[in-house]
Amino acid sequence: MNTATTAITTDHFVTSIGGMTCSACAARVEKSLGRATGIQSATVNFATEKADVLFDPTVTDVNAISSVVIKAGFTVADERFSFAIGGMTCSACATRVEKVLRKLPGVLEANVNIALERADVTAISGQLDRSTLRTAVEKAGYEARFGAAERDSADAQHQAKEQAQLRRESIALLFSAVLTLPLVGQMIAMIAGLNFHLEPWVELALATPVQFLIGARFYRSAYKALQARAGNMDVLVAMGTSTAYAYSLYLFITLGNAARGQLYFEASAVIITLVLLGKFMEARAKRGTTAAIRQLMDLRPETAHVERDGKELELSVVDVANGDLVVIRPGERIPVDGEVAEGRSEVDESLITGESLPVDKQIGDAVTGGAINGTGLIKVIATAVGEDSTLSGSSVWSKTPRRARRRFRDW
Secondary structure, eight states: OOOOOOOOOOEEEEEEEESOOSHHHHHHHHHHHHHSTTEEEEEEETTTTEEEEEEOTTTOOHHHHHHHHHHTTOEEOEEEEEEEEESOOSHHHHHHHHHHHHTSTTEEEEEEETTTTEEEEEEETTSOOHHHHHHHHHHTTOEEEOOHHHHHHHHHHHHHHHHHHHHHHHHHHHHHHHHHHHHHHHHHHHHTTOOOOOOHHHHHHHHHHIIIIITHHHHHHHHHHHHTTOOOHHHHHHHHHHHHHHHHHHHHHHHGGGGTTOOOHHHHHHHHHHHHHHHHHHHHHHHHHHHHHHHHHTTSOSEEEEEETTEEEEEEGGGOOTTOEEEEOTTOBOOSEEEEEEOOEEEEOHHHHOOOSOEEEOTTOEEOTTOEEOSSOEEEEEEEOGGGSTTOHHHHHHTSOHHHHHHHHHO
């Protein structure tokens, strides 16, 4: 009896999720992804704000998966590429390049300017790299030219965006604290035994901006969560503070000045201010972590010496493929993860592993991209490049055992 075996095709998708405020949000995204057609498994981590999805590419794709996340009330991180295109002679050429770029998996938008001879591509974060874009453009009969300026510009934009977000958080926290301080003052006076109360209309004037202007973010997030039939921390904050505010407003309308000392406006304002303080501290900590990771990524060199067809070529790191033979001279940084194929040397991995002494490397030993080669010339077979390398944050997470990732997320 012959047994027919059906091969199951599986693809891997890791992306950043925006808009999550607590572990309940991560669970909601994970639940939504788990119900979607074609998705075999999904793990969402709140700490790293990433979703790790295994799916069947014959049934769904990364764009459809991103739509599931967006319908759940969150956002999928995107990244932008700007690069020069050579060989275009008319607007028809630009249209042709646009069509080629828009057909690439994960591309959200692609625009080609014939006058500037430049392409601007927006894609789902982690789904495209410069090598893929260059190959697509070259197959269309044109030339894609990337430079360090493009990368530096993207990094500068990202850092500026982070700085602006942190500045907005600090301003909102400052205004909230200033408006809440008089309300807290009367609470302290009551604890000290002093008969001091603000006028009801003063409490209302102080608490209203905190509740509905500064606290608007909680209402927006709560609305999205309820739309997805789920709950999160923002739902609790919105419900609790709204109840205290609404009850105090009712007393003020019905009793007027007689409601003095019976209002709870300070409770709603203090809760919002404290939650904002927590989010501001979280944003600062996350920004510091991101800066440390960015410095680690800067360890990887921009170019690599690769032997192909008996010739040594100097290529951009993004153009190095798995299996390429990379030549690393004394004192150079290792551009990719790989295995020593020829030569012997000692490698300084202190900035990656924390090991203070150089480690001896010989044929068959593994080396890590970003480490510094010592006094010997070695040739390395590339085994992990680009997003698969050790210095890539997404790959470190994706290679963690699934059970360990789930435990870390729950923690």
